[in-house]
Every structure is written in structure tokens, then in C-alpha cells.
Amino acid sequence: MSTVAEQSPTRRGNKENKAPISDRTRAERRLGWMLAGPAFLVMLLVTMYPIVQALWDSMFNYRLTAPGDRSFVFLQNYMTVLSDGVFWSALAVTLLITVVTVAIELVLGFALALVMNSVIKTFRGVVRTAILVPYGIITVVSAFAWFYAFDINTGYVNNWFGWLPGIGSDFNWFGQQWSALFVIMASEIWKTTPFISLLLLAGLAQVPGELNEAAKVDGAGWWQRMYKVTLPSMKAAIMVAVVFRALDAFRIFDNVFIMTNGQYGTETLSLLAYRTSITRLEIGLGSAVSVILFLCVLLIAFTAIKVFKVDLAGGKG
Amino acid sequence: MTAKPHRRALRAVAVAAVGAFVMAGCASDDGGPAQLTWYINPDAGGQAELAQQCSEASGGEYNIQTSLLPRDAASQREQLARRLAAGDSTMDIMSLDPPFIPELAEPGFLAMPPSDLVDETTGDTLEGAAAGAQWNDEYVTIPFWANTQLLFYRKSVAEAAGLDMSQPVTWQEIMDAAESQDKYLGVQGIQGESMTVWVNGLVESAGGSIIEGDAASVDTLEVNLDSDAGRKAAEIVGGIGEKGLGGPGISSQDENAAMGQFQGDKGSFMVNWPFIYSATAASVEEGSVDQSVLDDIGWTTWPRVDEDTESAPPLGGINLGVGADSEHQEEAWDAIKCIVSPENQAQYMVTNGNPASSAAAYEDADVQEAFPMYGTIRDSLDISAPRPQTPYYSEVSSGIQQNWTPIYEVNEDTPAASDEFIMSVLKGESLL
Numbered sequence: 001m002s003t004v005a006e007q008s009p010t011r012r013g014n015k016e017n018k019a020p021i022s023d024r025t026r027a028e029r030r031l032g033w034m035l036a037g038p039a040f041l042v043m044l045l046v047t048m049y050p051i052v053q054a055l056w057d058s059m060f061n062y063r064l065t066a067p068g069d070r071s072f073v074f075l076q077n078y079m080t081v082l083s084d085g086v087f088w089s090a091l092a093v094t095l096l097i098t099v100v101t102v103a104i105e106l107v108l109g110f111a112l113a114l115v116m117n118s119v120i121k122t123f124r125g126v127v128r129t130a131i132l133v134p135y136g137i138i139t140v141v142s143a144f145a146w147f148y149a150f151d152i153n154t155g156y157v158n159n160w161f162g163w164l165p166g167i168g169s170d171f172n173w174f175g176q177q178w179s180a181l182f183v184i185m186a187s188e189i190w191k192t193t194p195f196i197s198l199l200l201l202a203g204l205a206q207v208p209g210e211l212n213e214a215a216k217v218d219g220a221g222w223w224q225r226m227y228k229v230t231l232p233s234m235k236a237a238i239m240v241a242v243v244f245r246a247l248d249a250f251r252i253f254d255n256v257f258i259m260t261n262g263q264y265g266t267e268t269l270s271l272l273a274y275r276t277s278i279t280r281l282e283i284g285l286g287s288a289v290s291v292i293l294f295l296c297v298l299l300i301a302f303t304a305i306k307v308f309k310v311d312l313a314g315g316k317g
Numbered sequence: 318m319t320a321k322p323h324r325r326a327l328r329a330v331a332v333a334a335v336g337a338f339v340m341a342g343c344a345s346d347d348g349g350p351a352q353l354t355w356y357i358n359p360d361a362g363g364q365a366e367l368a369q370q371c372s373e374a375s376g377g378e379y380n381i382q383t384s385l386l387p388r389d390a391a392s393q394r395e396q397l398a399r400r401l402a403a404g405d406s407t408m409d410i411m412s413l414d415p416p417f418i419p420e421l422a423e424p425g426f427l428a429m430p431p432s433d434l435v436d437e438t439t440g441d442t443l444e445g446a447a448a449g450a451q452w453n454d455e456y457v458t459i460p461f462w463a464n465t466q467l468l469f470y471r472k473s474v475a476e477a478a479g480l481d482m483s484q485p486v487t488w489q490e491i492m493d494a495a496e497s498q499d500k501y502l503g504v505q506g507i508q509g510e511s512m513t514v515w516v517n518g519l520v521e522s523a524g525g526s527i528i529e530g531d532a533a534s535v536d537t538l539e540v541n542l543d544s545d546a547g548r549k550a551a552e553i554v555g556g557i558g559e560k561g562l563g564g565p566g567i568s569s570q571d572e573n574a575a576m577g578q579f580q581g582d583k584g585s586f587m588v589n590w591p592f593i594y595s596a597t598a599a600s601v602e603e604g605s606v607d608q609s610v611l612d613d614i615g616w617t618t619w620p621r622v623d624e625d626t627e628s629a630p631p632l633g634g635i636n637l638g639v640g641a642d643s644e645h646q647e648e649a650w651d652a653i654k655c656i657v658s659p660e661n662q663a664q665y666m667v668t669n670g671n672p673a674s675s676a677a678a679y680e681d682a683d684v685q686e687a688f689p690m691y692g693t694i695r696d697s698l699d700i701s702a703p704r705p706q707t708p709y710y711s712e713v714s715s716g717i718q719q720n721w722t723p724i725y726e727v728n729e730d731t732p733a734a735s736d737e738f739i740m741s742v743l744k745g746e747s748l749l
Contacts, residue, residue: 061745064399065402065420065421065423065424065426065708066423066424066708067402068424076745080745080746080748084747086747087748151569152565152566152569153574153578170565171565172567172568172569174568174569175566175567175723176568176723261508261509263507263508263722264508264568264722264723272748275715275749276748278395279391279395279711280711280712280715280749281395281399285745289748
């Protein structure tokens, strides 16, 4: 900690007494721009163009198979979307999935990170590989695997867990909202917990060993060291993990698409945008849903960075 | 300064590659065969085989290459609509599912078939298949193969229930029979296209129609489920749901799942496409289904809603269309004429299990041997009714799917609620 405190004034001091830029530095900077500039420009084009196009399209009543009927409606599409229960229901489902999965993944991911961090060197590689396997599986493939495991016709889960109350060979997991959402979230948690654990493992590695040792010498127990030393030192890594996963979970699509296709109250915002733009070919209305989804993601990122002061570049909270 | 030898070699290779590319692109313009692309739905390889046969038979006029579309009909429609809207000039021949034809024909995405070709290819087309290939009473596509649902039944169950299956049966009768024998009915209760197929079949069989008025425009179109026919349909669907006759997996049951249930101990009666017979026969060969199950399967036309009114079974299939922006329309129509010949339809039916739209194909000895129920299929195709023909079919269908599932929640208010919801979606006032 003291190292950080000492460094800050030095950095500020450097800024204040800026030395004139040498020709060599200027030339290097120019070269840097020339090398990175085209890629930066292309990146800007491929990200900005679709966003601007979606914004523009969202202000039209435009159906792909009725190009002649295209008309400017300004914000009408947004009003239709925001005044519809379907949108709010999809938003609620999306938020529920985001909150539940991120919370559970954080706890499980932390436990796995602790295991990976403390396991003896001989088994470290094997344990890390085993934990990371689900993350290496393509989401669509894992969604199908979970679907077939729980499906009433092909699944084995009913057979295995028939001893639990309410579960029997006749139980249709995808026949109602709560059980379908349970499977979707379980699949999501299984798939992405390794990602969180990987980020947390990096944070865990940064916790100074001497602090833990000092606390131990002072008589702190395991829980006290965890709460007073480890967790506060890892705040930055935890916040980065939460933000990345929350942004990812909010855009959930594959699992829902494969398992229920949004039926029985399991539709999420991404699926609603997809169905409106791609299935219904309602480019205007679908673009409005997409823009709202984009704004929601932006809001999450903004809140995390400004309110919780997460430094995504430096990993400092 | 002279270029280094390896640079000269590189340049020569680049020039040769560009030259070859340009030459290849111009091949058809230089008198070679026109390169046609046929966008096909997945099958057992029959369309690719027909493409090769017709290319060879054309005497160098055209060469057909196939391009595979996604597995389900809705995704096929999405890809075709997007390509056509973008003016893709490779849309020479397209395998089109009948319900999506009006949506592509109305904005002029499809080229109109020449009248002499229509006369030559549709002379003996079965009535239901002919209706599915038209929009505004005009052929906009050429019928290729046609599908229809039959009522399959377990002979042992029908006999135990005392049902005479040589006579037409009603939905009420098979519901009572399944209930009395403690068996499940094979229906499709999943929130998917099969739900619309079922509801439309019931409404048409009851003498109604889901869409009324000029179906081309949202302003003139009327959804008419809140009618006597619609309410009868709701009574049947809701009745099956309420009594649990569809089985525990009804909410996610599609055609394949219904077939699996039908082959089991609880199977009794099932409405489904004819593919289930060849699929069951294949399972018997594999050893996963007992021969006695296959021997116990009988078939007849779709059940009636009213005892005295002939049923209107669901219609499916594939028709062939040509993109309005295709650069080889003339050759494409010639190719279609070859593909849909009765001989080719018969061959396709035998090898791929998809029923022909031409009545003549059913006279083929191989067809009669492979499909013992060929007569029932042909009769069913003659009385079958297409799904609502409107450019807004996708919305109508999704609206029905959302309101009529899960089927145990369907009641007398469902038809009116569906009408209101679908109209509000069509007017852009609600999301789907």
C-alpha cells in the first residue's frame, strides 16, 4: 500500500515538469499512429456503422418484405416497445438471470479460485484444466447438452433425481417458467463460472503474502484473514469479474434460444431483438429493441465504472 | 530498377489468378451452360440427385448447383427473404414452404412463371398442393412435393375402444377412445409451427378460416378465430389439454416427440406427417422398435370436427420459385420443368419419403410399394387446406402459437384473445 502512496506524487511531479518532446519521441509517436491508425479506423467503422444504422432504422416503420411501405415514425417504435408488457417481461427475465447467475458464479468462482491457488504444485495443471473445461465448450453445444439432459423425452435427469419431491418421470422441465429458467441459469453458471474463477485467481495471486502472514502472526483466523486481508486486496479483480460477467449475462441468447426459444415466459431482451428483427423482419421495431438493449448495457458499464469506480484498464477498484 | 526475380514470379501468379477468376465468371456468357443455384431445404439427398440428373438431361443448357438452407422452415424463410430483399442475383431456383410464399410474392421478390410452363406442370396437381403454390389466385411457384397429415392409430387400441376405423372418425371419438383406454393422443403442443398447423386444420375442418378479407394488407385483413369454427377448435385443443390426453410432455411435444410417444405403450391415435411410417420402419430395422408396433399401425384421413363435414387436413410440402433478380430465369424455369416431372416426383417420393404433388406419380409401382398408405395420402392432399395465405403469415402464426400454448390453458376465451392480440401486433401496436 505504501508503495502506491509514494508513487502517486512522483507521477504527478513528472506531469508538472514536463520535458519538451524530442524529435525522436515525436517521430515514434507518428509511427505509432501510422501503424495503429488504419486498424483503429477500421475498428471504429465496423463498430460505429451498425450502431448508427440501427439508430437510423429504429425511427422508421420498416418491414424487410414491404420495402415500399417504409415510413418515418420518429420515436413511435420506442413508445411501442416501452409501453408493451412483452418488453418489460423480457427485461425482468434478463435481469433475474443476470443477478442470480452472477451472484452464484461469484461465490462458486471464488471457491474454485481458492482451490486452484492452494492446490499443491504437482496437481495444479490438472486441476486448472479440469475446472476450465466447461468454459472451453461452445455455448450452443453446452446448451444442447443441458437441453437433452433435462428434456422429458431424452433426458436422464428425471430418472436420477426422481427421489426429490416434485420430480418424476412425468416432470417437464421446459413446460413452465420457473423450471425452464432454472435449467437455463444452471447451464449458464456451469459454463461461465470458470471464467470468473480465472479472473479471481489472477486477483488472488496479487494478494501480498506478507500481509496474510502478518495477520496470521497477529492471531487472525482463516475467516478473519479472508475478510480483513484477502477480499479487500482483491476488490479490483472482483469488480472487474462482476462487470464483465454482468455485461455478458445481460446479453444471454444461446441457452434460451436452444432450450425454450423464449416460450413460457423465458424470453430475454436479446431474443426479443432477434425475433423482432430477424424472424419478423420488422427492421424498424427490432432496431428500437436493439438500441434499448445497447443502452441498458451501456448503463451497466457506466454505473460500474463511475459509481463503483472500476478501472477496467488498470484493474484497480 | 528491375524487379527482383521472385517479385516477377509473384506478379505473374497474381495476373494468372485474376485472369482465371475473370474467365470463370464469364464462362456462362461465352456459350457454356448457365450456372444455376438451387436453394434447397435439407433432405436425404434427393434434390441434389435431381439437380444432377436434370443438368445432364439439359444437353449443356444449364448446370444446377445446390445450396443448403437451414433445417427448419422459419429459418429457411429468414434467409430467403433477406437474400431476395437484398437483390441477390443467385436466387435462381428456391425450394419454398407454402405458407411463406405470399410474403415473398407480394413485394415482387418472385418471378412469375410463364403460363405455358404452368399449364404443362400443374395439369394433374392435387387440389391442396395447387392452392399452396398460388397467391391472389395465380401460380407464383410450381408445385414440387406436397405433404399432408394423416391420422395414424394403433389397431389394438381402436379395436379395444370399439371404433370402426373404416369410417371417418371425429376428434371427440378419438379423445373418448384414448381416455377410456388410458392412453395418450399424439398431438403437437409445443409453441412452434406445428401448433398453427393443428389449429388451422381444426378451423378449416370446422368450415372456418383463420383469415378473412383482403389478406394482402394489414388494413383490410381480419383475423377470424373468434368464430364458431375457432371456438370449436379451442374446445378440442383445450379439452385435450385439460384432461392431460396429450401426455406429460405435451408443452414441448413436436412431431418427432409425438412419434416416440405413439410408438410406446401409451400410444393410441396420432395426427402426423407420413414420414413417421418410414421412420418407424427404419427403427424396426435398427432394432429399437419392435416389429409388432409397425404391424399394429393403421392410418386414415385426418379426424373430423363435425361428424357430417369432411375434414380439411393440414398441407405442407415444397414448391419451386425463381427470384425476380435471377440472371438466368429462362434456364431456371426449364430446370424446374424437368425437376417436377411426375417421374422425378415419384423417384423423390420413394427415395426421400416426401409425397408427390402430381396425381400421376401415385400410379408408380415403386411408390405404391414403398407407401402402403399412398391412396390415403393422395385423397388427403385433394381435400387438404393451406395455412392462412397472407404476407403477414409469420405474425399470424406466432400469435397463434403464443395464445394457444400451453394447451391446458386454452379455453373459450382464447379465440377472441388471439384475434385481438394478432391484430394489435399487425398494426404495430404490440410486440410479439
